[in-house]
Amino acid sequence: MGILEIKQLYKRFGHHEVLKGLDMDVPEHSIFxxxxxxxxxxxxxxKIILGLLKADSGSVTVCGEKVTYGETKTNRNIGFVPDVPExxxxxxxMEYLKLCGEITGLPKNKIxxxxxxxxxxxxxxxxxxxxxxxSRGMKQRLGIAQALLNEPKLLICDxxxxxxxxxxxxxxxxxxxxxxGKTTIVFSTHILSDVERICDHIAVLHDGKLALCxxxxxxxxxxxxxxxxxxxxxxxDAFLFENAEELKQxxxxxxxxxxxxxxxxxxxxxxxxxLLSVLxxxxxxxxxxxxxxxxxxxxxxxxxx
Amino acid sequence: xRGYLVFLKKEIFEYTKTYKLLIMLVVFAIFGITNxxxxxxxxxxxxxxxxxxxxxxxxxxxxxxxxxxxFKNATQMGLIVTVIIFSGVLSSELSxxxxxxxxxxxxSRTAVILSKYTCMVLVWTAxxxxxxxxxxxxxxxxxxxxxxxxxxxxxxxxxxxxxxxLAVLIFSATLTKSNYGCLLITxxxxxxxxxxxxxxAMHRYNPISLATDNMGLIMNSIEVSSLYSAILISCLLSxxxxxxxxxxxxxxxx
Numbered sequence: 001m002g003i004l005e006i007k008q009l010y011k012r013f014g015h016h017e018v019l020k021g022l023d024m025d026v027p028e029h030s031i032f033x034x035x036x037x038x039x040x041x042x043x044x045x046x047k048i049i050l051g052l053l054k055a056d057s058g059s060v061t062v063c064g065e066k067v068t069y070g071e072t073k074t075n076r077n078i079g080f081v082p083d084v085p086e087x088x089x090x091x092x093x094m095e096y097l098k099l100c101g102e103i104t105g106l107p108k109n110k111i112x113x114x115x116x117x118x119x120x121x122x123x124x125x126x127x128x129x130x131x132x133x134x135s136r137g138m139k140q141r142l143g144i145a146q147a148l149l150n151e152p153k154l155l156i157c158d159x160x161x162x163x164x165x166x167x168x169x170x171x172x173x174x175x176x177x178x179x180x181g182k183t184t185i186v187f188s189t190h191i192l193s194d195v196e197r198i199c200d201h202i203a204v205l206h207d208g209k210l211a212l213c214x215x216x217x218x219x220x221x222x223x224x225x226x227x228x229x230x231x232x233x234x235x236x237d238a239f240l241f242e243n244a245e246e247l248k249q250x251x252x253x254x255x256x257x258x259x260x261x262x263x264x265x266x267x268x269x270x271x272x273x274x275l276l277s278v279l280x281x282x283x284x285x286x287x288x289x290x291x292x293x294x295x296x297x298x299x300x301x302x303x304x305x
Numbered sequence: 306x307r308g309y310l311v312f313l314k315k316e317i318f319e320y321t322k323t324y325k326l327l328i329m330l331v332v333f334a335i336f337g338i339t340n341x342x343x344x345x346x347x348x349x350x351x352x353x354x355x356x357x358x359x360x361x362x363x364x365x366x367x368x369x370x371x372x373x374x375x376f377k378n379a380t381q382m383g384l385i386v387t388v389i390i391f392s393g394v395l396s397s398e399l400s401x402x403x404x405x406x407x408x409x410x411x412x413s414r415t416a417v418i419l420s421k422y423t424c425m426v427l428v429w430t431a432x433x434x435x436x437x438x439x440x441x442x443x444x445x446x447x448x449x450x451x452x453x454x455x456x457x458x459x460x461x462x463x464x465x466x467x468x469x470x471l472a473v474l475i476f477s478a479t480l481t482k483s484n485y486g487c488l489l490i491t492x493x494x495x496x497x498x499x500x501x502x503x504x505x506a507m508h509r510y511n512p513i514s515l516a517t518d519n520m521g522l523i524m525n526s527i528e529v530s531s532l533y534s535a536i537l538i539s540c541l542l543s544x545x546x547x548x549x550x551x552x553x554x555x556x557x558x559x
Contacts, residue, residue: 053558070555087403102307
């Protein structure tokens with residue numbers, strides 16, 4: 001059983017149906033990349049998980065407990081980092097974390113020690129300025145600190161890196177990686193390189209449902225094209241291979257770029273052995289023979305197209 | 306209850322840090338000081354402005370003039386400043402998104418509305434008390450021989466009308482997304498009370514009588530008991546508006 005389970009979730013705004021029977025299961029202690037185009041429904045899903053929006057139908061359970069709209073009981077197990085965290089500008093980070101700790105119901109001494117620990121984790125320990133004077137990256141880091149304050153079992157991050165520069169992004173990803181193991185992280189984004197960097201599970205939301213779901217290696221294996229890259233020592237060998245009679249079949253497509261030949265086998269009965277046999281017959285030895293791995297980007301484009 | 310107290314503390318901290326409390330206290334302190342002074346000096350000022358051949362004869366000022374200034378300022382500029390200061394009580398938090406973080410931490414929506422209303426009531430109470438205290442002190446000093454009737458009851462009525470207005474304000478804040486919407490609904494509610502006041506039979510039940518009959522009470526031309534119905538109705542309506550605010554806010558999709 002996952003720490004977060006979503007079953008047949010439907011949500012409509014006017015005539016626009018955003019979620020059309022979404023099913024999702026987030027395993028414990030994973031970093032779960034929740035990917036989708038802008039407007040795909042990622043934020044809507046997260047707000048329903050947090051009890052801030054009412055689903056038209058379906059169910060959401062966090063740690064086995066059903067989420068009820070308007071009630072915030074399940075949120076004691078959740079930390080939330082919004083895409084643009086907004087705080088009270090007249091407070092300093094310590095004052096804000098104290099407020100959050102008091103609302104959560106943490107003991108006073110724990111609030112102080114935990115706040116200091118988290119401000120150190122996010123690099124704001126010595127920051128005495130008011131939050132109103134913070135940069136966006138600093139606010140985002142404080143957003144993670146406040147979300148981790150009650151040691152949540154589930155940390156929900158809604159596009160935390162989308163508006164940051166590369167350094168800010170790296171800082172946030174490093175903090176999330178450091179939090180892995182202590183909490184399960186649902187990381188919503190449309191920046192696929194961020195997902196590939198830190199996530200071990202991925203779900204692609206498209207047309208109100210999950211179009212892809214699993215570990216990155218599972219997904220790649222499942223959607224692996226029967227494609228190969230061969231690199232030859234010179235263009236002559238590459239040309240000879242490209243024009244081999246055995247490869248002139250409708251189920252085989254080839255493309256050559258200098259000394260590199262890309263081969264796609266659409267016939268499922270064909271595999272690398274067939275190409276190796278052709279190479280052997282032609283007495284050609286490639287410098288490189290590689291199975292073509294789909295990237296997350298190509299998979300994403302493929303499912304949302 | 307914990308959420309209510311923590312959020313109330315945050316609200317008080319916010320009013321202090323954003324100078325809203327200071328502005329309210331300064332405005333009402335200015336009224337408090339100037340009410341008796343204007344009453345005392347107005348005849349002399351008018352006399353000094355008189356041109357050749359024009360004789361302005363005004364009766365000697367009394368404590369009633371000072372209290373007339375008090376109730377005029379408090380019910381006009383005082384309430385306008387109060388409503389403007391508090392008009393963004395909910396909309397600013399909702400538009401910025403500052404409330405989302407705290408709601409996801411287990412803060413109940415009921416606690417949000419109740420602590421916001423409580424804080425507004427506290428600020429209003431402190432402001433009107435300061436204004437009353439200063440006016441009272443100066444009036445006793447400038448007009449020591451004059452005595453007034455039902456003064457505390459009259460100020461209580463004004464204070465209660467403020468509570469009613471703040472209940473309307475928090476209710477309108479849950480209905481709209483902007484400060485202007487909130488101001489508009491509150492303004493419409495006050496105008497509705499004024500229109501109802503045209504009907505004489507309605508006057509004794511109308512909350513606005515708590516802010517219009519004050520001088521009559523002091524001068525003993527209006528009986529205290531004639532305002533009991535308005536007090537009861539204002540209390541009931543305030544309770545209804547705050548309860549409705551809680552209900553609406555609990556159902557609001559954020």
